[in-house]
Amino acid sequence: MSSAEMQLVALREYPQIASGDDLAAFAVDALRRGGLQLRADDVLVFAQKVVSKAEGRQVELATVTPGEKALELAHTVQKDPRLVELILRESRRVVRAAPDVLIVEHRLGWIMANAGIDQSNVAGPDSDCALLLPEDPDTSAMRLRERLAELTGCECAVIISDSFGRPWRVGTVGVAIGCAGLPATIDLRGQSDLFGRPLRVTIVGHADEIASAASILMGQASEARPVVLVRGLPARAPHRPATALLRPSGEDLFR
């Protein structure tokens, strides 16, 4: 019997993050201030942005020299050529390019806008800094989980979330790009419905649904809260990394 109740709490007063900061320790402090104690069946969702900052993934645009391909593409998409250069360096290939739109296959396989590189909430409005995705978000999630266990004795699960746009639908939604201690996808193949018929839906994007739920509380603007505790999730096993959410290109009809 899986859970019938779930609670989400955005951690308050989570500080601004700089390179090298201990995100797990900050989270434990913020939980404590909120009167909360981490449990083994909790999930902590960290916004990609704070993980990237802690990992020192900021790049000053002034240090980037755009190559020929970036210059050309920047013209098409009407973006800063230095930013486009960074996007290309983080990508395997360009999937779609149009004015204001640059969708790529990120080096880790995610199909996403701008290789996840962001300039908002990075530094002051006059700064020309870009923030890359974490080097390897599944590993980042695993490290955060280990550090949380060190600090609290609790092996909770960790998700690193980002906001992705989607074909066909308007609006971004939270998705998981890193995952530790829970299955990013849940495989229901072989299970039956209420009447004994095999289920139509066979694989569920579990970590993405959790990331979307957390995203509701995170917000996007100045009140942003980058860490959300999720409590009461249905039992989870086995661990499956966020890369399980990558649809193999051979099975994908929309590349």
Next chain:
Amino acid sequence: MSSAEMQLVALREYPQIASGDDLAAFAVDALRRGGLQLRADDVLVFAQKVVSKAEGRQVELATVTPGEKALELAHTVQKDPRLVELILRESRRVVRAAPDVLIVEHRLGWIMANAGIDQSNVAGPDSDCALLLPEDPDTSAMRLRERLAELTGCECAVIISDSFGRPWRVGTVGVAIGCAGLPATIDLRGQSDLFGRPLRVTIVGHADEIASAASILMGQASEARPVVLVRGLPARAPHRPATALLRPSGEDLFR
């Protein structure tokens, strides 16, 4: 200041639904049994399946005669030609067809597998019944909302959810196909980040994120719980129907 805490409760003992049933009254009863009282800032998420059943959207496959196009397409996708006929009747056009895959543009505009027609959880394993989407889910959501207000005096919001597969990513996630009393999308254009820079993410798929959160508790298999209460959402205004989540085809690079 938006909310920092959110609670989701799947209603227990929600009954099996038949055509003509009063879904709102059942929900109010189930809430009462759970010791819960509806509040004006609550959202009730109803799985599409119960809404379709209550609206009598079941079709006996024995009553369906597949046309020529359905017979041909059924061969390609290896599905029952009568089911394919129903899918075509509910669709504007076929987007992709391959063995086991039939993605269409539903008559309401949703790009989705099988026009949302489902055979699981519909009736016994020997029955050949298919269940179509509600005739107009935004209107269904509005009616549910009105009926809930009649019963409780509370103008809560209502979402009708379904599970959609996605290009590029493995696994289905909950999405909103009907919506009343809250904005299906939240437009952040004009807002700034923590440092005064315009936000990168400008439109959020708000109702989809809520549907995904609810989907975690709904489950897919025999323990399915089709109605989920969401409490503590950030303030919502104005109302925007689920059709706001439809990306205009002229702006879509992936049709």
